[in-house]
Amino acid sequence: MSDIASRVKAIIVDKLGVDENEVTAEASFTNDLGADSLDTVELIMEFEKEFDIQIPDDQAENIGTVGQAVSFIEAAK
Amino acid sequence: MKLKRVVVTGLGALTPIGNNIEEYWDGLVNGKSGAAPITHFDAAKFKTRFACEVKNFNVEDFIHRKEARKMDKFTQFAMVVADEAIINSKLDVENVDPDRVGVIWGCGIGGIDTFEQEVVAYALGDGTPKFNPFFIPKMIADIAPGHISMKYGFRGPNFTTVSACASSANAIIDALNYIRLGHADVIVTGGSEASVTGAAMGGFNALHALSQNNENPSMASRPFDKDRDGFVMGEGGGALILEEYEHAVARGAKIYCEVAGGGLSADAYHLTAPHPEGLGATKVMQNCLKNAGLVPEDVDAINMHGTSTPLGDVAELKAVQKVFGEHAYNLNINSTKSMTGHLLGAAGAIEAIASVLAMENGMVPPTINHTVLDENIDPKLNLTINKAQKRDIKVAMSNTFGFGGHNACVLFKKLEA
Numbered sequence: 414m415s416d417i418a419s420r421v422k423a424i425i426v427d428k429l430g431v432d433e434n435e436v437t438a439e440a441s442f443t444n445d446l447g448a449d450s451l452d453t454v455e456l457i458m459e460f461e462k463e464f465d466i467q468i469p470d471d472q473a474e475n476i477g478t479v480g481q482a483v484s485f486i487e488a489a490k
Numbered sequence: 491m492k493l494k495r496v497v498v499t500g501l502g503a504l505t506p507i508g509n510n511i512e513e514y515w516d517g518l519v520n521g522k523s524g525a526a527p528i529t530h531f532d533a534a535k536f537k538t539r540f541a542c543e544v545k546n547f548n549v550e551d552f553i554h555r556k557e558a559r560k561m562d563k564f565t566q567f568a569m570v571v572a573d574e575a576i577i578n579s580k581l582d583v584e585n586v587d588p589d590r591v592g593v594i595w596g597c598g599i600g601g602i603d604t605f606e607q608e609v610v611a612y613a614l615g616d617g618t619p620k621f622n623p624f625f626i627p628k629m630i631a632d633i634a635p636g637h638i639s640m641k642y643g644f645r646g647p648n649f650t651t652v653s654a655c656a657s658s659a660n661a662i663i664d665a666l667n668y669i670r671l672g673h674a675d676v677i678v679t680g681g682s683e684a685s686v687t688g689a690a691m692g693g694f695n696a697l698h699a700l701s702q703n704n705e706n707p708s709m710a711s712r713p714f715d716k717d718r719d720g721f722v723m724g725e726g727g728g729a730l731i732l733e734e735y736e737h738a739v740a741r742g743a744k745i746y747c748e749v750a751g752g753g754l755s756a757d758a759y760h761l762t763a764p765h766p767e768g769l770g771a772t773k774v775m776q777n778c779l780k781n782a783g784l785v786p787e788d789v790d791a792i793n794m795h796g797t798s799t800p801l802g803d804v805a806e807l808k809a810v811q812k813v814f815g816e817h818a819y820n821l822n823i824n825s826t827k828s829m830t831g832h833l834l835g836a837a838g839a840i841e842a843i844a845s846v847l848a849m850e851n852g853m854v855p856p857t858i859n860h861t862v863l864d865e866n867i868d869p870k871l872n873l874t875i876n877k878a879q880k881r882d883i884k885v886a887m888s889n890t891f892g893f894g895g896h897n898a899c900v901l902f903k904k905l906e907a
Binding site for chain 1: 560
């Protein structure tokens with residue numbers, strides 16, 4: 414796992430209180446990991462802080478799975 | 491319209507002197523002080539460096555981490571005490587009509603710790619707003635009853651009352667009246683507060699409201715004593731299950747007592763100081779007696795607002811003597827704040843619980859830390875000094891007054907056989 418992927422995973426485990434094994438690339442924040450709309454907003458903000466990037470609202474809407482988050486951050490870095 | 495009768499069928503408490511009802515009562519009758527040096531933040535530069543904190547409390551013992559981190563501490567306290575009270579009431583939450591169960595909570599300030607953290611982070615930044623999406627729903631004072639309703643699915647009346655230190659007495663009175671009027675069968679009521687924070691301590695220090703007896707914290711809260719020098723900040727929560735009498739009887743619930751009535755008034759005098767002659771305090775006790783259909787001679791015990799401030803204690807006792815006349819000398823008067831400190835918006839709840847438990851156990855908790863009586867206080871009054879006193883209580887009164895001049899008073903009555 415890339416450094417970015419493992420840091421993304423750690424944030425998700427911390428914020429959503431889920432087990433590490435559940436945080437697969439395909440896992441959807443809302444459908445699989447129990448996030449509601451506010452949790453998702455918080456996750457995006459945590460990614461911005463952790464990786465020192467900006468994720469505009471219209472692009473944040475396209476980040477629904479763990480894999481999508483990792484890809485977005487890799488492209489933004 | 492005939493008003494319905496309302497009884498207490500469940501209790502829950504998380505206080506500086508005990509983390510559940512049993513421990514709380516044990517602390518009360520044994521005259522335990524909850525005051526100690528502050529651990530929640532670095533208070534080294536503060537005029538007051540002690541408070542009555544809740545001790546040995548690990549929120550994850552009660553609430554999953556994922557949920558707990560979306561709650562300010564005042565809401566975490568609310569969840570814990572509401573759970574205890576609901577379990578204590580043996581209410582069948584799966585089968586009760588959820589539209590007939592409400593939650594009316596009291597909170598004077600709300601999530602001030604959350605507010606401080608978010609605003610400090612913003613102030614230290616470059617001006618870019620990076621507020622957490624949970625900032626507002628953690629901070630707002632009404633969120634505690636919201637969380638309780640979501641956990642249990644209770645869809646009846648749901649809101650928070652805010653009247654500073656009278657908040658949770660106001661909540662209890664609102665709960666009483668909504669059940670009396672038939673809007674709900676059961677209401678989870680009470681209050682919680684978590685204000686042992688830098689901003690809250692600094693703010694109350696600026697008002698000269700807090701004791702500065704840093705040398706001897708456990709002796710600092712000393713209502714009616716000559717050397718009292720302000721209140722001691724406390725934190726925690728208390729919950730009461732109020733239930734329509736017939737509803738409680740039908741399900742075979744244990745009934746602690748009846749909520750006989752509630753009184754409300756305002757001082758209309760000053761932001762923080764009480765009316766020197768206890769005008770609002772007099773009115774609120776009279777209103778409460780009238781609302782309960784009782785006369786002064788019916789009352790056996792009063793748990794006073796008694797915060798240990800120089801002005802407040804004297805004004806309140808003047809009011810008691812005005813309302814009760816000669817009967818004032820027959821009363822057991824006490825202030826449990828001598829032990830718990832002042833839980834602000836949660837004070838009315840934990841003190842109402844103290845009154846209910848005093849009635850239940852036939853024992854009045856003491857006013858501790860009393861050495862020399864203030865010369866402005868009538869020495870013939872029984873202030874239940876330093877040791878608990880046995881007393882068969884048929885009617886107990888609980889007073890709470892808030893900054894802004896809000897006064898609330900509740901009367902509890904033993905259920906007549």
